[in-house]
Amino acid sequence: MQYKEVRLLADLAGEKAIAATKEEQKVVIEVKSFVGRSPMREFQTALGQYLIYRTFIEQTHADYKIYLAVNQDIYDQFFQQIAIQLILTTYQLLLLIVDLNTEEVRRWIN
Secondary structure (H helix, E strand, C coil), X not given: CEECCEXXXXXXXXXXXXXXXXXXXXXXXXXXXCCCCCHHHHHHHHHHHHHHHHHHHHHHCCCEEEEEEEEHHXXXXXXXXXXXXXXXXXXXXXXXXXXXXXXXXXXXXX
8 A cells, every 4th residue: 555655565455245235345454463572562553553554545545444453362351451442442443353273254343
């Protein structure tokens, strides 16, 4: 993805079928593993990247939505905290919850 003089690479791009409307929505997925010592530090980095990507996508590809993909375990242990939920709501992050062991999508959270 490029905006003006800045070039960024998100992890995945594709299409997600929306079951309720049977329409397809184009998505960009930024996958984060949260393997570092501090989940909060990892989250700060992921949030910054997400907001930068979303800003550029809104300017260049308005028909795309960006999702932050995280493992089910980190979602259960970290993303369910009240303070993290406040940040997710404030910045309206779209999440994709995956099981890294089975490589299955568990939930799309809008």
